[in-house]
Structure formats: structure tokens, C-alpha cells
Amino acid sequence: MASHTFDPSRYAPELLARVADGWRRMADDERRSVERAAHLAADLAALQASPALLSAAARVIADEVRHLDVCSTVADTIDPRPPLRGRPRDGRRLELVPRAPAGEVGVARTLLTDYAIAKPSVAAALAAARAACREPLIAWGYAELLRDEARHATFGATAATWIVRRWPAHLRRNLWTECLAASAGIGLRPRVAEAEALGLLPAPTGCTLPAWILPHLQPLGLTHGPANEPAILH
Ligand SMILES: [Fe+2]
Secondary structure, three states, X not given: OOOOOOOHHHOOHHHHHHHHHHHHHHHHHHHHHHHHHHHHHHHHHHOOOOHXXXXXXXXXXXXXXXXXXXXXXXXXHHOOOOOOXXXXXXXXXXXXXXXXXXXXXXXXXXXXXXXXXHHHHHHHHHHHHHHHOOOHHHHHXXXXXXXXXXXXXXXXXXXXXXXXXOOOHHHHXXXXXXXXXXXXXXXXXXXXXXXXXXXXXXXXXXXXXXXXHHHHHHHHOOOOOOOXXXXXXX
């Protein structure tokens, strides 16, 4: 899939192992994202969402499957591992577990927390890492992930806006408060300072909302009030 080669002789083996481990953790995140997107599409269907929203949800599933493949490709190219005894290791394997529909409130929380709020921060982290990175393979990985994040964020905001379209103002405010609090711990993983400085792994950017997402959040009732501290905006 990746057309870029990677020369491991430029780095210490210990650093390479930690970078590959970081990309495998990112692959695990993407694997969970596939499952989340698949459940979300089913939940939206159960809530009788429009064909346009269902189509957008289906595209998110396809994107996350590709992201999993991208992260696995980068990790395996940096640090190829021998097959596990008895069967080949497959970092791209999906293990989707069926679950009951989440219902309107649960779907709104997921759309807001994991998409409309989290994806812009992820995009900022990927863009910063890509700017620092001098390795074509890893820059390719960032570019593949980055090109979908803004669309996923606006999908989350659009679908959440549809979910809460009849909610009274106080319930929308409660949703914001819950989702902002829940998003504070998303994406925390072991830090590798040397790899982050070289752009080989993305560094976390904290709970911030870049300006481009704000117009998409306003229909949801985002205001500059107690539930939306200025610190989350930049
Ligand atoms: Fe993804």
C-alpha cells in the first residue's frame, strides 16, 4: 500500500521499536474507531436517519478501515515482526462485537465527544507531526489519516445537530458539559519525546477546539458560557 521505503539505519533500534509500538497503538485506536463507526451507523439507522446521514456514516466506516491498514503498514514497515507461532500475525483483523442500540442520548454523546470535539484535536496533532516529519513513509501515513479528520468532525456535528433538533436548551447544555468533560482524557497514550520531536509520532494537543469547527458546532448550541470555558477554544 505504501510506496515509500524507510531506512532504519538512521535511528537507534530502541527508538524504532518505540515508534513502531506507537503506530501499533494508533492502529488499535483505528480498530476501535471501525467498531465505533459501525455501531454508530446502525444506531443512526435505528433512529431513522436520512439516507444522506447514513451514507456519510458508511463512508466513515470505510475510512476507519483504511486508517487501520495505513497504521499497520507504517508499523510493520518500520519494525517487521515475525509471525506468531501457529498463525500469522494480522494487525488488520477486526473483532466487531454486536451490542444493543445506544439510543438517542448515547448516539448524541458519541457524535459530539468522539467526532465533533475529538477529531479537530486529532487533526491538529497529525498536522503538527507531519510538518516536523522528514520521513516519507510516516508523512504519507499522516496525510492518509489527516485527509478524513475534518470530514469526520463535521459529520459528527451534523448528525448530532439532527439528533438534538427537538431537545430543549437545558438538555443541550447538559450534553455539552458531559461531552467536554469526557473528551479531556481521550487519546492519552505513552509519550516518546524523542520520536515526537522528530515527527515520528504525533504529540497530543490537549482539549482544544480550532476555529474552523466552531461554525459547525453552533447549531448544536455551543456558546461562550460556563459549559464552554475559553481555554478549550483557540
Ligand atoms: Fe481514523
